Amino acid sequence: MSFYVTTPIYYVNSTPHIGHAYTTIAADILVRHQRQRGEETFLLTGVDEHASKVYRAAEEQGLDPYEYLDQIVVPWRELPERLDARPDFFIRTSDDGHKAFVRDFVQRIYDNGDVYEDVYAGHYCVRCEAFYADEELVDGNCPIDDVAPEWIEEKNYFFRLSAYQDRLLQLYDDRPDFVLPAFRYNEARSFIAGGLKDFSISRAGQPWGIPLPWDESQVAYVWVDALPNYLSALTYARDGEDLRPTLWPEARHLLGKDILRFHCVYWPALLLSAGYDVPKQLFVHGWLLLGDRKISKSAGNAVDPLELIDVYGADAVRFWAARSISFGQDGAVALDSIAERYERELGNDLGNLVSRTTAMIARYRGGVLPESQNELGEEIRRLADSVAARVDAYDITGALEEIWSVVRSLNRYVEQTRPWALAKDPARSDDLDRTLYTLGDGLRALAIALAAYLPRTAPEILAALGQPDSLAWENVAPGRTTPGTNIAAADPLFPRIETPTAAA
Numbered sequence: 001m002s003f004y005v006t007t008p009i010y011y012v013n014s015t016p017h018i019g020h021a022y023t024t025i026a027a028d029i030l031v032r033h034q035r036q037r038g039e040e041t042f043l044l045t046g047v048d049e050h051a052s053k054v055y056r057a058a059e060e061q062g063l064d065p066y067e068y069l070d071q072i073v074v075p076w077r078e079l080p081e082r083l084d085a086r087p088d089f090f091i092r093t094s095d096d097g098h099k100a101f102v103r104d105f106v107q108r109i110y111d112n113g114d115v116y117e118d119v120y121a122g123h124y125c126v127r128c129e130a131f132y133a134d135e136e137l138v139d140g141n142c143p144i145d146d147v148a149p150e151w152i153e154e155k156n157y158f159f160r161l162s163a164y165q166d167r168l169l170q171l172y173d174d175r176p177d178f179v180l181p182a183f184r185y186n187e188a189r190s191f192i193a194g195g196l197k198d199f200s201i202s203r204a205g206q207p208w209g210i211p212l213p214w215d216e217s218q219v220a221y222v223w224v225d226a227l228p229n230y231l232s233a234l235t236y237a238r239d240g241e242d243l244r245p246t247l248w249p250e251a252r253h254l255l256g257k258d259i260l261r262f263h264c265v266y267w268p269a270l271l272l273s274a275g276y277d278v279p280k281q282l283f284v285h286g287w288l289l290l291g292d293r294k295i296s297k298s299a300g301n302a303v304d305p306l307e308l309i310d311v312y313g314a315d316a317v318r319f320w321a322a323r324s325i326s327f328g329q330d331g332a333v334a335l336d337s338i339a340e341r342y343e344r345e346l347g348n349d350l351g352n353l354v355s356r357t358t359a360m361i362a363r364y365r366g367g368v369l370p371e372s373q374n375e376l377g378e379e380i381r382r383l384a385d386s387v388a389a390r391v392d393a394y395d396i397t398g399a400l401e402e403i404w405s406v407v408r409s410l411n412r413y414v415e416q417t418r419p420w421a422l423a424k425d426p427a428r429s430d431d432l433d434r435t436l437y438t439l440g441d442g443l444r445a446l447a448i449a450l451a452a453y454l455p456r457t458a459p460e461i462l463a464a465l466g467q468p469d470s471l472a473w474e475n476v477a478p479g480r481t482t483p484g485t486n487i488a489a490a491d492p493l494f495p496r497i498e499t500p501t502a503a504a
């Protein structure tokens, strides 16, 4: 089976902030986990370059747009890498392969009779690149960005979205898990049921974008250029290979709630019109909030993810993102919570447990883990199933909590069994063996369960325990620990940070 996950493609009018890192982290956790379970995975991310605001950002800096793009794309390419996310392809909408695909895509819609010409007179919010009717504005401002939209009046090509209402409702009725979580499904479905207005798929007199094949004086509206990236990438990501037949039926889009309508309504309709199947699933997540405002560059509260990584490391940032806010819900972020979680959970709960366990194996058993049974075996067995089920449901936060409850269990276990006391009594040697084995075997299984979240730390734990580096999910099971040799007291996995608030 294949497992294909996409992130939205990010607008490159400025550098990345922690909100963008959020989707990329979540996508990478899903993909890494499925790979552990033997799936053929593909992770797509990239950048959305043909937005008007991107063009304007270039203008403001006095740069030719392509020159601007080549500079700004650097931190965007760096972002997944620094987060330890491993995209299989990084798409740029200025790629020739993408441009050619979009022209073909819109031509199919045109040939299908779903395009007509009209005059668009209305509001356009450049910040979210969306058209708004009078009644959608809130106090005259864009409902999402709370800024005054621009008034535009121009000849445009329109897509007959209204003609797709019944087909979309049918799709939603046939596939109750098409959009997740369920409250987002309901939101999308009731938007469709409320009646659909045709929308403009082109912009006139724009210097920036992909010209329409039947009228080169117009460029594709940025969303009609951006959404097809999920398909276009599959046509040229691998030289001479068309990945669509295997991957497209397995496509899962992750997106923030602000772009629900584009993804859950416009996109399936455009696909149906162009003669493509719709994706398998869309998962809509909430926003990271600082106070009650969405984090964004324009709101002046952006938090540079690269700086957070410099201070805490990618694993800690991934852990915090997955753990702090239930994935799928809106959250409020206190930035010092990253320092707190780093110290208390990663440093104490996990890091110290690894240090203590390896130190005791070294000291009491000469660096070799004795053969015995895992007393918490049942818990580990249950963990494998419950984590897998939760990740399948995109509940990366719940899955991590399941894992952490076993981390806490092992900590309780070490306090209850007191191996340091057992070591003093030769008559209790078997008990000590069993205790050390339970700890070592439990940590080994936990490391594998955590590998999708902590891709750097997990192999370090396995190495500290002298275990093979395989991350296969079937090894999240008790009793699979080999004796290991030369196990020595491990260095702290999450060393203390002297100025934890440096980035915050």
Ligand code: MSP
Pocket: 007, 008, 009, 010, 011, 018, 019, 020, 022, 023, 048, 226, 227, 228, 229, 254, 255, 256, 257, 258, 259, 286, 287, 288, 289, 294, 295, 296
């Ligand atoms: N370019 C469009 C997407 C096109 S996809 C075919 C776009 N770009 S964006 O850069 O503005 O946003 C990309 C994603 O980042 C969205 O899913 C958005 O919800 C997410 N986030 C931006 N700020 C965020 C937070 N503060 N918190 C969580 N996610 C946030 O929209």
